[in-house]
Amino acid sequence: MQRILPLLALLGAFIPAAAMAAFGFEDVAEKARDLASKPYQAPTPIPKFMQTMSYDDYQNIRFNPEKSLWRESGSRFQVMMVPPGLFYRHAVKLNVIDAEGSHGVPFRKTDFVFADSEVAKRVPANLGYAGFKLTYPLKGEKEQNQFMVFAGASYFRGVGRDNSFGISARGLAIDTGLSRGEEFPSFTEFWLERPSPDAQAMTFYGLLEGESVAGAYEFVVYPGKVTRLKVRSKLFPRQNIELLGVAPLTSMFYYGENTGRPRGEWRTQVHDSDGLQIQDGNSGEWLWRPLLNPRTLEMDYLMTENVRGFGLLQRDREFSDYQDLQARYELRPSSWVKTEGDWGPGQVVLVQLPTENETNDNIVAFWRPKDKVTAGQALEYAYEVQFGGAELGGNPMGRAVNSYVGDGSVIGGGSEKGAYRILVDFNGGVLDKQRPRAPVLSHVTATDGGEVLEHFVEYNEALKGWRLSVLARPAEKKPLSLRAYLSLGDETLTETWTYRLPANNDIRIPE
Structure with a gap:
């Protein structure tokens, strides 16, 4: 023993x-x-x-x-x-x-x-x-x-x-x-x-x-x-x-x-x-x-x-x-x-x-x-x-991989005073199954009194994904609040991208 x-x-x-x-x-x-x-x-x-x-x-x-x-x-x-x-x-x-x-x-x-x-x-x-x-x-x-x-x-x-x-x-x-x-x-x-x-x-x-x-x-x-x-x-x-x-x-x-x-x-x-x-x-x-x-x-x-x-x-x-x-x-x-x-x-x-x-x-x-x-x-x-890694959560939808925000009243952004140009690149998930000429639609809404002046989506060959372009203007002295997603007919293809840009920001060129 x-x-x-x-x-x-x-x-x-x-x-x-x-x-x-x-x-x-x-x-x-x-x-x-x-x-x-x-x-x-x-x-x-x-x-x-x-x-x-x-x-x-x-x-x-x-x-x-x-x-x-x-x-x-x-x-x-x-x-x-x-x-x-x-x-x-x-x-x-x-x-x-x-x-x-x-x-x-x-x-x-x-x-x-x-x-x-x-x-x-x-x-x-x-x-x-x-x-x-x-x-x-x-x-x-x-x-x-x-x-x-x-x-x-x-x-x-x-x-x-x-x-x-x-x-x-x-x-x-x-x-x-x-x-x-x-x-x-x-x-x-x-x-x-x-x-x-x-x-x-x-x-x-x-x-x-x-x-x-x-x-x-x-x-x-x-x-x-x-x-x-x-x-x-x-x-x-x-x-x-x-x-x-x-x-x-x-x-x-x-x-x-x-x-x-x-x-x-x-x-x-x-x-x-x-x-x-x-x-x-x-x-x-x-x-x-x-x-x-x-x-x-x-x-x-x-x-x-x-x-x-x-x-x-x-x-x-x-x-x-x-x-x-x-x-x-x-x-x-x-x-x-x-x-x-x-x-x-x-x-x-x-x-x-x-x-x-x-x-x-x-x-x-x-x-x-x-x-x-x-x-x-x-x-x-x-x-x-x-x-x-970035794949955590298991999101099966198309994902927003880039979000760019610029002045909407300059060359390349637009000609609307007080507006912002927003570009969002989506790829991944079910979105990758769509052919480049598929009739993908963009859906964009504004809150807090903001106004969506235009929005459209096009295939982005460089990223093998889709680019959403939005021109929007917030209400005076209010933040710019947006929601957006892409669809094909009744099928939602992407997550919902949401954005809230405070009125006091460094994006727009001072007037």
Whole structure:
């Protein structure tokens, strides 16, 4: 027996979660429910000098990959720790669930490499971790690739196999875009189930805490060409919430093909995402909204009866779209939220903030329920967050791949004072099955008092698709709001392209 017991102990570390000491989602939910019944207590902040350190000083604190959790067993999933500092102003508690039950992961200062000995001397031995990074052999069995990061408030980022990091997701958004200011709840504790060495999925849990709400989350992640994160949440509001944002996505749009180029910029476009895509369950409609960098805050509330999915996509996927060898925006991931169950009526909210550079995430998209969110109720949501290429969502319709906007009173645009010329290129999906001389029709409508002066569609040989041309004029001092799609007889061929150009913009030449 003495020779067998060590082997059993070793194997016990990899017993499937179902056979482990009982701890799971309902245990986290009970913790969240209990917290929601008590006054909120903010997490303990890290030392002041770490909150105010420079970006370079923070980057010079690096986790040693040789110290990754589960590296000793050769596990495909491994965990690297994120140090607090700069933007990460409080520690989170990390736990591991294995054959021995649930137990904390102690902070070890020696697991980090400090480029500055003075900083190393001042970092306390009980600092804690700001979050974690997950690694997996996405690009070859002999290397561990970072594919997901949980750090900072309720933020997390993911990539598919062929992506570089860009867009972020969050556990929850509260009052985003409202004048009184946004609330940022945080994940304060995580439990990581130890996977078997050859596992292809990993499960972990998170406890969310904020002034208005406490919540429990279950995450099951499947890394791959498209990385999928299945999410289950239970939310317990401790006070009424005016604007609850479920499954929020956060991205950056500085400028693109449908905006003016900032003076002095040589790059063609600069953005992590170029549009919002929505799939409504009841109507079956697919909608596309190109993003903007507005001069003032813009908030759009897009009605859904039973949303099946929404996402911020990066459809421009060629290097020539950006010409940036460092940022490589063509490799930034798209992200798609696939809902599970009936979420009922609500709105996909698009928040667009002005930004003067590419360092600020100025785009947020999330779903909000129609019904009011009140203290004491419990809310449950299940969905999947995907990170990958522009094909996420599985849209079978023709897609808007380019949107150009120009002055409608200049040569090449038109001769209508106060108007705009809009060009939209569609291809893909069922549209690609149409022959170049097919009698494809365009359908364009304006709202907010706008006027559609002309519209027509023609085959675009260069892109093997169809180009819609629109000349439209907004009402005086009003935004230009348009909807458009293509059809063949009674058959709809494309998604619905929607656009809202604020009255205060940089497109038209000053009179």
